[in-house]
Amino acid sequence: MAHQRNVSTLEGVKEKHSVSLKVLRLSRPSLSTQHPLPTPLPSPTGTYASPAASLAYPSTDSHENFILSPLLTLPPAFGSAYVGETFSCTLCANNELLPSPSTSTKTISNVRIEAEMKIPSSATPIVLELGPSSALHDPDEAGAEGAKEKDGHELDAGKSLQKVVSFDLKEEGSHVLAVTVTYSETTPTSGRVRTFRKLYQFVCKGCMVVRTKTGVLPSSPKLPNQENEIRKWALEAQLENCGEETITLDTVILETNEGFKSTGLNWDLVPRGEEIERPILNPGDVQQVCFMVEEIQRGPEPEDGRLIFGVLSIGWRGPMGNRGYLSTGSLGTRLR
């Protein structure tokens, strides 16, 4: 994690906890890279390193000469967190007691993990849901699921309880993931409930900056059965990738309010049978998009001299498909 604050409540540092908490941000795994060596032509005298040695895994495919391999690597670091992305993180509570019974007669039970996210705009942290509700592929455990969730988990020495949390990042600024671990520690003579809390702080940055402009287009000529002529506008927007990663724009849609309809004049407008080429935005790149907005029949009423067309929703994918999504505030035009 970017920054970890270790706050042990209640017991302070008096006695070492029998349970540890470990976390890993689950950004998308990445494709392992490789730098295949050019190998000499086979010759009776020449010896050289096995061609497989320079590959991400010892593939026997002789056409493995590309830098990307299908082998996945777990995220090596916390990375950057951006508005619009889903923050995902695994939390592991581990029984740190040594398995040998002679040294320790303690047992750990009732292990529970709770997680909250503190966001910049609110003083009250948001309680996060922990998934999955039961261990995978384990029908025994899945059966008794309900009761166990409430009572916490039994945890043998050396075993771990793994949970995954997800949170949609919507604000820029400092976020704090607060994790509380509660467990019962039992010795032959006594038992007690212990708890500790760890805080993980990270900064969420903006990745997509949107600038918009509305221009008036010539109105369509009035049809005989219409009362008014149909007004038209062009809504243009510049989408800037101000993050540090290359992103691919997925969808850009003007979600119109009642009374308007919009037509995208963008990359998804291709002749039938042709592939859609999604715009790729490297850090600092700007993509311009444009929509034609039309009134449907009778124009809606302006509010405070402004006509509100709707909002712009933008979806993108980062490296390895990491999804980002945001929608703008109300967009419209000022009437003169």
Place this chain on the structure above:
Amino acid sequence: MSGSSGEATPNRHARHGSSGRAPVVRRATRGPLDIKDPLSNNPQLRGAPSPLNPPHSSLLSPALHTPNARSPRILSPGRSPGRSPGRSPGGPGQSQYPLTPTTRDFSHLLRPELYHPLSHLDIAPPFRTSQHQPDSSTPLPDLLKSGYFRSAAIAAAAQLTSTTNQISSEDHATIFSLFYTRLSCLTLCGNTQLAAQEVLALEDLNSAYYRSDLDGKHLVPWELRVLAVRLQGMGFNDARRGVMGYYDLGREARSTLSKAKAKLRSTEADEEKAGLTKEIQIWEDRLADLGMRVASALVEMEDLEGAAAFMKTLPATEPGMHMKKALLWLALGDIDAARACIRSAEGEEKDEKEEVIRALAFMAEGEYQEAVTIWEELIARPVSAGAASERAMQRQNLAVSLLYLGGMDEARKHLEVLVDEDNSFHALTFNLSTIYELCTERSRVLKMALAEKIAEREGSARSNQGWEKVNLDFKL
């Protein structure tokens, strides 16, 4: 938005870094012989002035044809490296020079100060002290065969700089073969940065100094020239140089290819035809390989967009091309484009490689459970010859998928089985070490035990994955 809509183009703003768009000025080649080496100020010291400096760089320079005063050594034309077995002797026709054999002084590659000592510090401790460390007398071919790449890099440098068993400074075949071994082994044992420094001693491989007087053939073997492109790009801290270097080689491959094809058309002799056909195949393979290296260089310089545009220009008929494209689309996050690369129709026997892409596409969407299903199905398939390593990849990807679903214990088991099956590739040890870090505070003990287990490896597990692992492999 500002009012200057007239300036705003419908497309995005121009950007540097892509190949082929902005004119790129080639930088003058500079090497350690010019700048970093104190000895370069005193050429008399070892009698080794840089042979590639301007006064000598032209073929027309008479200095090149002066027989070396010390020990002229006659090379037979057949010694030219990179020569295919079946190739007929190159015609000397185009040379306007008398038929003197090529003698070139490469003593600058034999200087001990060129080769860096390798640090021990990055080697994982169990490998540092292991009884499996090779004997210092182990011959170089054995070191290479057994995956002792670090020792092989040291041995290659030792042979190049040996004073007891001195290599003639004109024996370019031996020098370049050892130099290739040195550089390739440095990249295999995690010392690519050192290789990128040492490769600079080759200076400009396009220089005429590297050409045979007899037939204009390059004296440096193809594999070293290709390897040098990426390493020199890194050494000069200019990745675009790498892309251009591949284009230079591509031009040469094309011209060689067209000459060979013309010759094939005009020749009658069956034996010569067979030789030429073989040669054409070699150069076609090289050309295709260069294409992938350009794409890889663009990915390495983080111009994935440029790489995608470039790969669209490559022939789709090349084996594995649509898989490579799919991987690039996934790295870019365009999942639909990656899926579009999968060709087999519904109901058909599903191609294993395409299933891999399908599973990866689900993972990119965050649908880890769907991916698990595919990985499990793939692993359950019977192992055909040569597919064992593919199973290892699939199983390790299954483990990664499981971790994202909260199945850490199961993920750990899969990875540990892979280690027990003699796998030791970086992603495996790295991922397993990551899981060890997640499941206990005492992860160092587990990571050390893992390193110790791999240090005990013998046989093929070593040769094709390298034996000595570095701390980074175990997150130590």
